[in-house]
Amino acid sequence: MSNKKLPENATKTEGAELARRGRGEISTATAVPHVSYDDLRHADRIVIDGLEVFANHGVYPEENALGQKFIVSLVLYADLRAAGEHDNLDASIDYGSVCHDVDGYLREHTFKLIEAAAEGVASMLLRRYPLLLGVRVKLDKPWAPVGLPLASCGVEIERVR
Numbered sequence: 001m002s003n004k005k006l007p008e009n010a011t012k013t014e015g016a017e018l019a020r021r022g023r024g025e026i027s028t029a030t031a032v033p034h035v036s037y038d039d040l041r042h043a044d045r046i047v048i049d050g051l052e053v054f055a056n057h058g059v060y061p062e063e064n065a066l067g068q069k070f071i072v073s074l075v076l077y078a079d080l081r082a083a084g085e086h087d088n089l090d091a092s093i094d095y096g097s098v099c100h101d102v103d104g105y106l107r108e109h110t111f112k113l114i115e116a117a118a119e120g121v122a123s124m125l126l127r128r129y130p131l132l133l134g135v136r137v138k139l140d141k142p143w144a145p146v147g148l149p150l151a152s153c154g155v156e157i158e159r160v161r
Contacts, residue, residue, distance in 0.1 A: 034161065035077075035133045035134055035160040036160065037134070037158065039134075040077045040134045040158070043077040043078065043079065043133050043134070044078055044079060044080035044081070045075050045076065045077055045078075046074075046075070046076040046078065046080070046092070046093055046098075047073075047075055048072070048073060048074040048075075048076070048095055048098065048099060049073045050071055050072075050073060051071070051072040051073070051074075051099050051102060051103070052069055052070070052071060052072075053069070053071075053072055053102065053103050053106045053107065054069055054070075055068075055070055055106040055107050055110075055117075056068075056110050057070070057106070057111045057117050057141075058112065058141075058145070059113070060145060062145075063145065064110055068141070068143045069142055070106065070114075070117075070139060070140065070141055070142075071139075071140040071141075071152070071154075072106070072121070072137070072138070072140075073137075073138040073140075074098065074102070074125075074135060074136065074137055074138070075135065076095070076125070076129075076132055076135055077132065077133040077134040077135065078092070078093055078131050078132055079131070091131075092131070093129050093131055093132060098125065098129070101124065101125070101128060102121055102124075105120065105121060106121065114153075114154065114155050115157075117139055118137045118138075118139040118156075118157050119157065119159075121137050121139070122135050122137045122159040123159070125137075126159065133160065134159060134160035134161060135158070136156065136158040137158075137159075138154060138155070138156040139154055139155055140152040140153070141153050141154060
């Protein structure tokens with residue numbers, strides 16, 4: 001057992017977190033009550049690129065009735081050190097679960113704007129995954145009805161806890 005002492009001004013939750021870290025145990029989300037955008041520059045990342053989801057979002061009634069393909073790309077910001085050091089999925093974010101959660105969320109909800117869909121995805125992920133420090137959501141609409149040839153229209157947002 002270490003002779004290190006916890007800071008006197010640490011809250012009960014912070015003290016428990018610091019004690020776990022001191023023993024080399026896996027950290028929990030309580031270590032990061034608030035994250036700044038600047039913090040994300042130094043965070044580890046899980047990248048999900050090009051997830052295809054068929055859903056019903058759009059301003060026009062036909063888009064909501066017929067549905068269309070959306071391409072979702074995510075950057076999940078987290079502290080992945082413990083996962084790498086202990087080879088433990090519980091210390092990371094399961095990207096397979098994230099993909100299924102995003103697919104389900106976009107299929108179960110209908111939005112007029114892809115901005116609202118992206119905002120909803122970011123909020124859902126931050127609520128559902130406590131180890132997530134922040135998330136970048138890129139949502140592309142390759143079949144956007146603009147009447148001109150284009151590869152895709154989309155939005156990209158970044159949100160922090």
